[in-house]
Amino acid sequence: MRHNLDTVDRIIRGVVGIWLIMVAFTALRVRRRTTAAIVGIAGIGLLQNTVTGFCGFNGLLGLDSTEERCDDC
Template sequence: MTEKNVGGRDRLLRGLLAALLTVVAVSTLRNGKRKTGLLALGGALGFGFNAVTCFCGLNETLGIDTTGE
């Protein structure tokens, strides 16, 4: 398992963004805007993954650690 590098406010913000992008995805897909809906869904899945696993590959690449450890 990889080391955690997402925590605290960063994790909360990513969870909220995942929820918001999920709403945007559902709304735009219902309106027939497939490209926008799928992009929003991809973002929601990415932010949700980061929030749940406490790991972000971009943070690791940039050497960022928001866990406070």
């Protein structure tokens, strides 16, 4: 599997993923199970993107933030 996320994307997804997991635990504590499940799955998905460096949705759209940019162009 080819990486399609650069370092900045991975850091942002990691922070948002951790935040969503915390929101899911909070929702679970107040007995909002559906909200907790949806937010928890989204958080786990973002953390999976962070660990692997690959986002399937970006792959489907043809987006790749790891491409080297030409500063001289």
